[in-house]
Amino acid sequence: MKAALTTLGCKVNHYETEAMRELFLADGWTIVDFSDAADVYVVNTCTVTQTSDTKSRQMIARAHRANPGALVVAVGCYAQVSPETVAALDGVGLVLGTSGRREIVSRVREVLAARKAETRVLPAAQQREFEPFSAVRDSRTRATLKIQDGCVNFCSYCIIPYARGPLRSRPLDEISREVSLLANEGYREIVLTGIHLASYGRDLAGQSVTLLDAIHAASEPAGIARIRLGSLEPLFVTQAVAEALSKNPKICRQFHLSLQSGSDAVLRRMNRRYTSEEYLRAVELLREAMPDCAVTTDVIAGFCGETEEEHRETLAFCERAAFARMHVFPFSLRKGTRAETLGDHLTKSVKDARAKELIALGKRLTERYLQSQIGSVVEVLAESDGAGYSGNYIRVSTGAPEGEIIRLRLTGLDGETACGERLNEKSFISV
Ligand code: SF4
Known part of the structure; x- marks a missing residue:
């Protein structure tokens, strides 16, 4: 068959x-x-x-x-x-x-x-069990492990809570078991993913565990050199969390915090739970704890009722936050979401024009971030074509065999791929 x-x-x-x-x-x-x-x-x-x-x-x-x-x-x-x-x-x-x-x-x-x-x-609302799929082997070195499902935030534009239902977390012992298995198979990098990762543990009654515990469980097996995190909620990043992340050398210095808008009025209409200042504080905490970290984001262009001034606020905010990469989406109304009741929808041409401006800004910010990293020392996990990603998600050509972790000083760029000189020092990650 x-x-x-x-x-x-x-x-x-x-x-x-x-x-x-x-x-x-x-x-x-x-x-x-x-x-x-x-x-x-x-x-x-x-x-x-x-x-x-x-x-x-x-x-x-x-x-x-x-x-x-x-x-x-x-x-x-x-x-x-x-x-x-x-x-x-x-x-x-x-x-x-x-x-x-x-x-x-x-x-x-x-x-x-x-x-x-x-x-x-x-029905999504009746889904209570975490579906324990095995990890997905993305390549021979990197595997993705889903540790969380569901979301109860009900952002006004988002259909996901209706499609995915309430919070479900994968138990810690299952994470440990699965990652140990991957380590024994020779995997070096684990990507932890979920629908709303920062909610990890909230449904595990009586256990008082958080995403930090899941990260700890995933980083423990010998052989695992890197843990990469999926999208995080800005309010999850407190000083204590940023410090805890910085103390674990296996955590990739790339953090994705979805912004969606840099205007507080739009954030309120979107039912997001943070203000632009709170968001910026999360970015600062991460950078204070891990100065070279890459902060990446998602932005929605042209949400209901977004004025030209609010759009300008978002552009200015993104510039200020100096993102390493931005994913931009023109707003698309989903039937059944709260945005349906908001009205004041913008035309497609306005949404597309604003998205275009944000994409152009994102491109400039990526170039700026990559330039700022020339001269820095990074560790790259080589993939089958000899290139690979640094912890802070810079694509680097290495020429090294798959699975090897190389320490390099970045010397230049060819488009968005960097090159560097190999350093003979030992990797700072002990596995
Ligand atoms: S945007 Fe994210 S946090 Fe908001 S409702 Fe959708 S899945 Fe949940």
Whole structure:
């Protein structure tokens, strides 16, 4: 039997697709390219914007066209929030949403045997269990481990809490076990990911554990040289947290704090829980504790009612925060979110023009950050092509064999890739 899988959307979705691919392989299936003829197509959908919905539907249609007799399985966030729409699409025979994916292979077999369409979407609000997918091996050196799911923040533009449900954390002992396994397999870098990582532990009743405990558990196994963190909530970064992070040399000096807007009025309308000053304080705390760290962010251009002045405030704020990298998205209204009640929506051309300005600023800030790092000493984990990333997420050519950690002084840039001279000192990370 042949299965083909494809993913739309975020890193967590990609993670979950990889985990499902492993489940099919373990059951003896052959995995083929999504454009090839398969018996089963799995489309891991996304609903973060209207475009994501459209693309999810297009991928389902593409699967059906590739083999009209095949079973199409729709999973992920769009399938979760719009199961009836998805189930009605040609070829779709199973809709799983954001739960029940660990049993995907047996459910597929059941549907194939019965050959009738089924929708098994557990409402997001009823999802209580963390789905313990294994880590995803991104390469031979780096693996991603999902340790948290769900979000209860209900930012007014965001559909994710409706698609992913309440907070669920992976228990600490499972994190330790999984990372030890990866260390034994020779993995050197672990990326810890989640939907709202900073909420890690809040649902683990009576254990009073936080993300710092999860990081500690993941950094312990010998052989693991680096821990990279997914997106963090600005208010999570207190002085104590910044100091704790700085004392762990395995933590990559790259921190992603989603900003969304630099205007306090817009942040309030977005139902974000921090002010621009509080955000900036978090950035300062990280930089005081780890001076060379890269701070990266997401920004939404043209949220409901955003005035030209508020947009200018965001541009000025980003300049002041001196981000190493910015991901910019024009605002896209999601049905069912609180933004629907806000009104005062901007035209597409205004949103696109503002996004363009922010993207141009982000490019300048990246160049500035990279220039500022010339002369600094970094450690790079070499990948299969000899290049790799420093802890502060600078791509560096090394020519070293895969898996080796090289200490270099950065000497120049070729576009966004740096080069450097190798230093013979020992790595500061003891593994
Ligand atoms: S914190 Fe806000 S933006 Fe992030 S997933 Fe939760 S609701 Fe969405």
